[in-house]
Amino acid sequence: MNPKILNTLSYGMYAIGVEGEHYPSASIVNTVFQITSSPMTIAVSVNHNNYTNERIKATGKFTVSVLSENTSGFVIGALGFNSGRDSDKLKNINYKVLRENVPVLRENICCWFLCKVVNTVETMTHTVFFAEIKAGSDDYSGTPMTYDYYHKVIKGRAPKNAPTYQPDTGDDRSPQLxxxxxxxxxxxxxxxxxxxxxxxxxxxxxxxxxxxxxxxxxxx
Amino acid sequence: MNPKILNTLSYGMYAIGVEGEHYPSASIVNTVFQITSSPMTIAVSVNHNNYTNERIKATGKFTVSVLSENTSGFVIGALGFNSGRDSDKLKNINYKVLRENVPVLRENICCWFLCKVVNTVETMTHTVFFAEIKAGSDDYSGTPMTYDYYHKVIKGRAPKNAPTYQPDTGDDRSPQLxxxxxxxxxxxxxxxxxxxxxxxxxxxxxxxxxxxxxxxxxxx
CATH class of the missing domain: 2.20.28.10 (Rubrerythrin, domain 2)
Structure with missing residues (x-):
């Protein structure tokens, strides 16, 4: 079996917003999916090492902003490849903070929703949070960005903490700079x-x- | 909040194969996602009422066939909207049975893999199975079918047991046949x-x- 066959699973691209200790914080994930429609419940998988994981556990809440194809690579770079543990990741991003103290993005997203954790499952590397949706946008717009679009059009790659990360397999015939x-x-x-x-x-x-x-x- | 904003979550389309009591059986799901890369673990959400759910619990194993854009509506109709409890759903479908007694589709799929359940989580309506991948295709081909493609191009809809099912909201101004x-x-x-x-x-x-x-x- 070739592990790359897992690249055929389809995902979206989402910013998960959390209440940080010093600043509101957010990170990028691709694994958000609906579990039941009543009560509206979703699951999201977050790496153990991520500050987002720590903050969801500490506060029991988070937001999901659904990125659209118009979301710039800058936003994904700023939120997806840094830690909010010691920096203000949202410094140069347009966002608002809900009255629950959790941020949602303001520009180029399809919609957002606020979630309250109802269950967690630990795996070797990730926590899967099950959460009920408590509030959200009145409407949605734009085309949701898929993970495939991110790879093919924006030419992005997965950071090391992503469930879908694959190490460079060294396909090159000779070493290259x-x-x-x-x-x-x-x-x-x-x-x-x-x-x-x-x-x-x-x-x-x-x-x-x-x-x-x-x-x-x-x-x- | 408008519940339809959840339509912006992105999914793929998959056939889940199980060992039935009388025949090999399979059903359609859209919620398969990778949880960790080592050991390779995925999660899949299956409605409590589905025969597939019962058979995964009884046997601890299932397959995932990743549908491609070339998968016909007939396959989705045959597997997605009938129960394998009392019929041979795969009767008119091209498939093979692995030595583990679980079927995988043969035509118009991107790839397949075999999974062994390692954990289950119950929600109000669905079981989320966590499973390690034990074997799979040597390669993949084609373009994976997304749930969005299924809706927009094949004009499909969700059956009542799908996590993403939404009842008809009766948007029509006057009742229509x-x-x-x-x-x-x-x-x-x-x-x-x-x-x-x-x-x-x-x-x-x-x-x-x-x-x-x-x-x-x-x-x-």
Whole structure:
């Protein structure tokens, strides 16, 4: 069996908002799914190491903002590849805080809803939170971003804590230099591009999260 | 909050194969998602009333066939809107039975994998099975069918036992006659079509599951 067959499972892209200790915080997940329609209950899977996991356990609540195809790679880079434990991840993001002290995104989302945890299940690496929906948008708009769209169109990849993370399998015939974004881990390989990295203009930025070219790291 | 905002969650389309008491059996679900990558673990949500639920509990195993965009509406109609409790649902479907006595589909799927249950969680209406993947295809092909594609392109709807089922909200200004497929609940409304139902040719069939026009029921 080839583990890559699991890439055929379909997911959406969501920002999970939580009440942080110092700032409101949010992270990106792809595994939100409805369990029952009455009472409206969803499940979401969050890595044990994520600050979001810790804060959901501490507060028993979170929000889901459903990302649309118009959500910029910057938002995904800012929320998906940093920890809210020691930084204000939402600093440059347009959001509002609900009266329950949990943030939801304001721009380019299809809708949002507020959830209260009713059960948790631990697995080796992730907690699956079962939660009832307590409030949400009056309407929805836009086209929901799928995980497939994120990979194919935005050319994003999964961070190490995602359930769907797959290590680089080294398919290359010979080792190649890679230029890696320190924030979102976007990889620029000369062997796959027309313009070599060094020849990109100085004001070139990471297409996912906007980090300047000068901050990219070379990996062998 | 409008409950329809939950339509923005993204899902795939899957056939769950089980060892039946009399025949191999299978049903359609849209909620399969990966939980951890090592050991490879997935979760799937199945309604309490479904024969599939009963058979997974009795045998501790099931398969997932990932449907592709080429999977016909007939397959979804045959597996998704009947019970395997008293009929051979796979009678007219191309499938094979693994040595573990569980069936997988053979045609127009992206891939398949075999799962062993490691944990179960009960909710009001559904059981969520956590299962480790024990074997699967050597490769995958085709484009996975999303639930959105099923709704928009195949014009399918959710059966009553699906977590994503939503009752008809009666948006019509005045009551209209509806012609409803007794198998897959596909609805033909004269008010939405160019040709009234009664004027369709006698050999017209349900576009989802192939049931003949003569078996459609009129609902007020």
């Amino acid at each position: 890679k230029y890696v974004c320190p924030i979102c881990r976007f990889v620029y390989k000369d062997s796959e591009q027309t313009v070599p990295f060094e020849e990109l203009p100085d004001d070139w930025k990471c297409p996912i999260c906007g980090v300047p070219k000068s901050e990219f790291k070379i990996e062998g | 509806k012609y409803v497929c007794p198998i897959c609940r596909f609805v033909y409304k004269d008010s939405e079509q160019t040709v009234p139902f009664e004027e369709l040719p006698d050999d017209w069939k349900c576009p989802i599951c192939g049931v003949p026009k003569s078996e459609f029921k009129i609902e007020g």
